[in-house]
Amino acid sequence: TITVDGPEPAKVAEAASLVAQTYIDQTHKREVAETKGWLDWFAKQLAQMRDDVNKAEKKFQDFKLEKGIIGLDERKNELASKIQTTSNAQLQARLDRMNAELELSSLQDAMKLGPVAATAAFGTYGSSGIANLRSELDKTKMELNEKLRVYGRKHPVILDLKEKIRSLETQLKNQEMEIIKTLRNKIENLKKTEKSLAEALANYKEEVRKLNTLGLQYSILEREVTSSKDLYDLLAERQKKIALESAVNRRK
DSSP, rough: OOOOSOOHHHHHHHHHHHHHHHHHHHHHHHHHHHHHHHHHHHHHHHHHHHHHHHHHHHHHHHHHHHTOOHHHHHHHEEEEEHHHHHHHHHHHHHHHHHHHHHHHHHHHHHHOOHHHHHHHHHHHOOHHHHHHHHHHHHHHHHHHHHTTTTTTTTTTHHHHHHHHHHHHHHHHHHHHHHHHHHHHHHHHHHHHHHHHHHHHHHHHHHHHHHHHHHHHHHHHHHHHHHHHHHHHHHHHHHHHHHHHHHHHHHHO
């Protein structure tokens, strides 16, 4: 409320009106100055925020280029599939090796037990050649025993039969050892396969670990970009609102 006293009402009213207008003008100037101050502050903050957004985006982009990150989720899924396949292959190789070791042990034990057990064991293994040689050897030994009843030990017939027996025994031994050698080679190859698969599995798991680390860094940088943009948009919206209010007030 503005109060002006005086003997002449007209002049008093005029003075009161002048004082009121002066007050309004000063208030308006102060509001305009304050608004301009706010707008200047927002302009500086927005420039800084725009710079922060650009830096965050560049840092994020440089990180993706440096690490060669293209489809983290797709690569993780691919690695998960490889880990499962490799793990299954490793398990199968281990089972195959254990079966081969069991077969080898069984054959070696059978050879210690004697010809009959050895023939049965190698026959189970699937070697018909050994069974045929064993049969031929047994027949030749029986023939030798029969001929010894007729001929002396130095007789050519006896010597030929003994030579035949030695030849059959050598062939039999060679075939048995060839099967043993094959099994040993199979076991060694399976061990190498297991080792190779274990190394591949370890490499895949290490890559997953690195991808998880990259994924964490990726998420942090991505959030920095998003946060910077959100703050910039918030300040820009506030600046527009103040500028609009200032324009409306100037028209009043």
